[in-house]
Amino acid sequence: MNNELLNELTFFVLAIFVGIEVISKVPTILHTPLMSGTNAIHGIILVGAIVIAAGASSPVNIAIGLVAVILATTNVVGGFVVTDRMLEMFKGRHAPKTPESK
Amino acid sequence: MTIAIALAYLVAAVLFILGLKQLSSPKGARNGNFTAAAGMVIALLATLPLLHFTTAGVTIILIGVAIGGVVGVVGARRVKMTAIPQMVALFNGVGGGAAALVAVAELLRFGEHPTFTVAFPSVFSIVIGSVSFAGSMVAFAKLQELMTGTPITYPGQQLVNGLLAAAIVGFVIAVLAVASVPFSFVSLMVLALVLGVAFVLPIGGADMPVVISLLNAFTGLAVAASGFTLNNFALIVAGTLVGASGSLLTKMMSDAMGRSLVSVLFGAFGKVQSGAAAVAGQEGRSVRSASAEDLGTLLAYSRRVIIVPGYGLAVAQAQHAVRELADVLEKRGVEVSYAIHPVAGRMPGHMNVLLAEANVPYEQLKEMDEINDEFKNADVVLIVGANDVVNPAARTSPGSPIFGMPILNADQAKNIVFMKRSMRPGFAGIDNELMFDPKTMMFFGDAKESLTKLVSAVKAA
Numbered sequence: 221m222n223n224e225l226l227n228e229l230t231f232f233v234l235a236i237f238v239g240i241e242v243i244s245k246v247p248t249i250l251h252t253p254l255m256s257g258t259n260a261i262h263g264i265i266l267v268g269a270i271v272i273a274a275g276a277s278s279p280v281n282i283a284i285g286l287v288a289v290i291l292a293t294t295n296v297v298g299g300f301v302v303t304d305r306m307l308e309m310f311k312g313r314h315a316p317k318t319p320e321s322k
Numbered sequence: 323m324t325i326a327i328a329l330a331y332l333v334a335a336v337l338f339i340l341g342l343k344q345l346s347s348p349k350g351a352r353n354g355n356f357t358a359a360a361g362m363v364i365a366l367l368a369t370l371p372l373l374h375f376t377t378a379g380v381t382i383i384l385i386g387v388a389i390g391g392v393v394g395v396v397g398a399r400r401v402k403m404t405a406i407p408q409m410v411a412l413f414n415g416v417g418g419g420a421a422a423l424v425a426v427a428e429l430l431r432f433g434e435h436p437t438f439t440v441a442f443p444s445v446f447s448i449v450i451g452s453v454s455f456a457g458s459m460v461a462f463a464k465l466q467e468l469m470t471g472t473p474i475t476y477p478g479q480q481l482v483n484g485l486l487a488a489a490i491v492g493f494v495i496a497v498l499a500v501a502s503v504p505f506s507f508v509s510l511m512v513l514a515l516v517l518g519v520a521f522v523l524p525i526g527g528a529d530m531p532v533v534i535s536l537l538n539a540f541t542g543l544a545v546a547a548s549g550f551t552l553n554n555f556a557l558i559v560a561g562t563l564v565g566a567s568g569s570l571l572t573k574m575m576s577d578a579m580g581r582s583l584v585s586v587l588f589g590a591f592g593k594v595q596s597g598a599a600a601v602a603g604q605e606g607r608s609v610r611s612a613s614a615e616d617l618g619t620l621l622a623y624s625r626r627v628i629i630v631p632g633y634g635l636a637v638a639q640a641q642h643a644v645r646e647l648a649d650v651l652e653k654r655g656v657e658v659s660y661a662i663h664p665v666a667g668r669m670p671g672h673m674n675v676l677l678a679e680a681n682v683p684y685e686q687l688k689e690m691d692e693i694n695d696e697f698k699n700a701d702v703v704l705i706v707g708a709n710d711v712v713n714p715a716a717r718t719s720p721g722s723p724i725f726g727m728p729i730l731n732a733d734q735a736k737n738i739v740f741m742k743r744s745m746r747p748g749f750a751g752i753d754n755e756l757m758f759d760p761k762t763m764m765f766f767g768d769a770k771e772s773l774t775k776l777v778s779a780v781k782a783a
Contacts, residue, residue: 293391294394
């Protein structure tokens with residue numbers, strides 16, 4: 221096992237704990253937006269798609285690269301935009317904009 | 323990897339973690355989404371200097387980003403708030419597909435005999451990514467009503483799925499042992515796609531969000547595995563974060579419904595019904611239905627009204643109509659609040675989003691634990707398009723598929739008004755005793771039209 225793999229395994233294991241810890245106190249009402257937000261984050265696969273597409277030269281690689289970039293971009297862009305739309309609905313609810321309803 | 327790129331990836335990872343942290347509290351949620359998006363931009367830009375582009379490579383990246391960007395923005399902007407769950411499923415599925423394709427491309431690059439440290443994560447990514455892709459597409463089709471939303475079951479289904487999974491495991495071992503590229507990987511992908519479809523077919527109704535969340539965690543893991551293949555730190559960390567937090571979120575969602583993950587995945591919700599009690603309960607029972615005028619008077623002269631919104635309200639786009647009704651009632655001095663069950667709507671938190679869209683004041687939205695003791699003081703509980711979340715069978719009938727799910731104590735109110743399109747059962751596919759309760763009045767019709775009628779009836783009263 222080389223050094224690089226060892227480093228990667230370390231990141232992997234630590235990231236598991238961080239991932240669990242960081243959302244452990246989420247209230248029920250935020251489950252859907254949070255799911256959608258994490259959904260956008262795994263759109264990081266776009267980085268991978270760009271890496272494999274960049275050097276593509278054979279027809280097979282070009283086809284795979286193109287489809288991968290399209291799918292991954294849809295994931296990232298759609299994921300963040302739809303999450304924002306959901307959260308937009310929550311805005312201002314902490315501002316006391318309806319004083320009459322005490 | 324140069325130091326600059328490694329540092330940029332580190333910054334991106336920190337932004338993802340901070341973003342998740344903010345996303346899990348109502349105050350910072352929207353900023354959290356921006357924080358994570360900033361991390362994404364940094365990770366993408368940092369990757370570019372690392373690469374040697376071919377002309378074809380640059381072209382497909384530009385075309386791909388343009389197409390994906392347009393599809394993503396238009397899809398996410400155009401979608402109705404009620405259709406958000408299936409949109410999330412769709413965006414999740416394409417991510418899984420991308421992860422699988424990245425692994426395939428990387429394997430092809432390594433030729434006939436990739437080393438184990440490349441082959442293992444690649445095969446993992448191909449299998450999990452393909453399952454996530456196919457499963458999410460079925461979930462999308464079900465929620466979009468392109469196919470029936472109820473569970474599809476057949477005899478021996480668990481056995482077939484088990485055999486499929488076993489075949490994949492066997493195939494994986496064979497692939498890792500002999501690694502004959504590319505035929506074996508294509509077959510593996512096909513098998514995994516079939517498993518993804520077979521896995522989601524028997525799941526339906528209220529369980530869909532849990533499955534989407536699980537598939538979301540799957541995609542995260544597939545992305546992390548692709549990261550191991552590419553030796554890319556950003557993919558490993560971000561993918562693992564999603565895999566871990568998504569798994570926990572999946573568990574929290576099924577807990578909120580009082581169902582175990584195992585029964586969600588293998589229980590075929592809505593097919594289990596026909597307990598003797600449920601059938602016997604239906605025979606020769608009559609329900610009381612009421613006119614808009616009766617209900618208008620009842621509501622107008624109440625002191626406390628609790629509204630229980632459900633998916634029927636979302637479908638009918640009646641969130642504005644319900645607020646209008648609450649407004650006219652409040653003008654008459656009636657105290658109105660909304661009881662939000664954790665899984666009201668189609669996903670946890672979905673109802674809050676819909677009501678917030680209609681500018682319902684946040685203070686009137688009460689979570690279940692907060693309001694359950696207040697039902698006994700309510701003069702009227704108005705159930706709009708909800709069903710399973712007020713079904714007393716969850717408390718009283720151990721044979722029921724929803725037994726054990728926490729429910730709203732609507733049955734304790736002095737009067738119960740059920741607004742529904744028909745006597746049809748809810749997502750869980752079971753009858754609701756509450757409709758036969760002597761305190762209950764049914765008001766049939768489309769939620770939006772019914773509410774509008776009630777508004778004029780209250781004004782007239």
